[in-house]
Amino acid sequence: MQLTEFQQDAVTEIINIAFSRAGASLSDLTRSRVDLEVPEVSVHSIAEISTAVGKFVNGDVATVHQVFGGGVSGDAFLLLNFDGAVQLVDILTGSQTAGHTLSVSAREVITEVGNILMNACLGVFGNLLHMRVSFSVPRISLDDLGVMVRSLIVDEKALHHALVVGARFKMRGHEITGCLILVLGISSFELFLNSVEEWAARSEAGEES
Secondary structure, X not given: OOOOHHXXXXXXXXXXXXXXXXXXXXXXXXXXXXXXXXXXXXXXEHXXXXXXXXXXXXXXXXXXXXXXXXXXXXXXXXXXXXXXXXXXXXXXXXXXXXXXXXXXXXXXXXXXXXXXXXXXXXXXXXXXOOOOEEEOOOEEXXXXXXXXHHHOOOOXXXXXXXXXXXXXXEEOXXXXXEEEEEEEEHHHHHHHHHHHHHHHHHHHOOOOO
């Protein structure tokens, strides 16, 4: 599915607002400046998700998964290359991760980062789009990208769209690349797009969000 130019600009702007808030929260957490680049946003069917996600992550990935509900419901995922996840933990904890593993405490750090990023995005959606959003407790998994992508197919008979957001953030001289995925059923996706268009129209008219 292709977004119109108006929809693309509006969705990118609202994600950018969300990432700015997430960056501020991560800066508080790390006590250092965190720069989140303007996100790259695209929409895909579940069948296309592997190619779309492969632009940002590949191989073994650390995935934080959170279910959300309310006016719009679906699944949110933060994906980081495994090496990037290890590097992020080392930056945040000031320690050196031994070997190709993530300890229980390291997984908790990644889960908290995912929680901050996803809650920032979903919280902005709720506030700006006038939707009530509820969240589940986030969970982390460490899998090959192919395994993770196959896990996204919740119901093969149902039509789902995936909003893929390329996430690149810099902290303390390091750049970490990953992506945020929002998987929405067709009715939730249509409601989301309608709400985004209404928000963009209000913003253009100079009305309060």
